[in-house]
Amino acid sequence: MSHEIKNILITGGAGFIGSKLALSLINKGYSVTVLDCLSEQIHGKNPEANSCLFKSISGKVNFIKGNICNRKEIQKAVEGQDAIVHLAAETGTGQSMYEIEKYANVNISGTALLLDVLVNQKNSVKKFILASSRAVYGEGKYINSKSEIVYPENRNWDEMRQKNFQMTDHNDEILEAVATDEESKLHPTSFYGITKLQQEQMVKLVCSSIGIDFVILRYQNVFGVGQSLLNPYTGILSVFSTQILNGKNINVFEDGLPTRDFINVDDTVEATVRSLEMASANNETINIGTGIATTILTVAGLLSQNYQKNTEINISGDFRIGDIRHNFADLSKMKKLLGFEPRKTFAQGIAEFTEWVLNQPVQESNFERSMQELKSKGFLKS
Numbered sequence: 001m002s003h004e005i006k007n008i009l010i011t012g013g014a015g016f017i018g019s020k021l022a023l024s025l026i027n028k029g030y031s032v033t034v035l036d037c038l039s040e041q042i043h044g045k046n047p048e049a050n051s052c053l054f055k056s057i058s059g060k061v062n063f064i065k066g067n068i069c070n071r072k073e074i075q076k077a078v079e080g081q082d083a084i085v086h087l088a089a090e091t092g093t094g095q096s097m098y099e100i101e102k103y104a105n106v107n108i109s110g111t112a113l114l115l116d117v118l119v120n121q122k123n124s125v126k127k128f129i130l131a132s133s134r135a136v137y138g139e140g141k142y143i144n145s146k147s148e149i150v151y152p153e154n155r156n157w158d159e160m161r162q163k164n165f166q167m168t169d170h171n172d173e174i175l176e177a178v179a180t181d182e183e184s185k186l187h188p189t190s191f192y193g194i195t196k197l198q199q200e201q202m203v204k205l206v207c208s209s210i211g212i213d214f215v216i217l218r219y220q221n222v223f224g225v226g227q228s229l230l231n232p233y234t235g236i237l238s239v240f241s242t243q244i245l246n247g248k249n250i251n252v253f254e255d256g257l258p259t260r261d262f263i264n265v266d267d268t269v270e271a272t273v274r275s276l277e278m279a280s281a282n283n284e285t286i287n288i289g290t291g292i293a294t295t296i297l298t299v300a301g302l303l304s305q306n307y308q309k310n311t312e313i314n315i316s317g318d319f320r321i322g323d324i325r326h327n328f329a330d331l332s333k334m335k336k337l338l339g340f341e342p343r344k345t346f347a348q349g350i351a352e353f354t355e356w357v358l359n360q361p362v363q364e365s366n367f368e369r370s371m372q373e374l375k376s377k378g379f380l381k382s
Helices: 016-027 052-057 071-078 100-120 157-161 191-210 236-245 265-277 296-307 332-338 346-357 367-377
Strands: 007-011 031-036 062-065 083-086 127-133 141-143 176-178 213-219 221-223 250-252 262-264 284-288 313-315
Touching: 007 016, 007 071, 016 031, 016 052, 016 265, 031 071, 062 071, 071 100, 083 100, 083 265, 100 191, 127 191, 127 265, 191 213, 213 265, 221 236, 221 265, 221 346, 236 250, 236 296, 236 346, 236 367, 250 296, 262 265, 262 346, 265 284, 265 332, 284 332, 296 313, 296 346
Parallel strands: 007 031, 007 083, 031 062, 083 127, 127 213, 213 284, 221 262, 250 313
Antiparallel strands: 141 176
């Protein structure tokens, strides 16, 4: 436990990562306040009674049901806090492309309002942790046949309709994905990614100006026990799981070979706690991931295997505007500044996750509805 930091505010602290972070901090002796609106998209209807995430922290934290876009509720939450972990955000890459105002209001304006309160209201905040995302990179880092670094532009839709999904340079040479470090080019491909980049810029500028230490954590794809099974817009393991347990086939986009860096929520929480407690992390931007690229087809296969279901996995060839091909993290700064390496393998994490899911009520799958929304807006292509 940090001697200077005792009271911690977690915005979005009733969510997947936030609730586990809150419990970890409480176990370490911190006093935790949570500001959360209990979004129906994550917690379902009547969350106070039905949300396992909310119930896991109920009675253990100082809970404020409030909105990150409400000044009075933020002012109340900030009082007496020594540190803030800012997790409150809308997080669906695909949904962000047509819910632009919603994502701008929550992610950009909400963060601006929180920072405005820190500037203009007397407070005791010494440290600010921002949960950012690998989405700020857009496509990750690549090399060509000459081992030259390349940051490719967005893929051509016409090429993708011809089922040419590989990343290529301007000479049509196929590129090789390599680990993306924090100094890599920032060129988001989704509106969600743009909002996270703007959050980073605001936090750096404002916190530096008022003498608050900040840490920006660029989370890769976080998964694990407790992940919302209700949200059809984000969390591929939850989306696929709900499909499988409803007896439906899985449709995998593109050729099934896009990759992501999946990090277990327990490792994510530990890295976040370390960033809060360690001065070596102050005023730094740090990737939080495993550094391992896993294909989406592998994810679908492992889930089907763990649920012991003969699920048909269809490689659809469809693609979403805003999706990337590859991105996995360079962990050098995480290892150096936080002294941390992930402990759980993807196989271990997915086994724990599927065991937990099998003990939850089977949720209605809203994935098809979310796909119809994308298609009707022109963001799902075949």
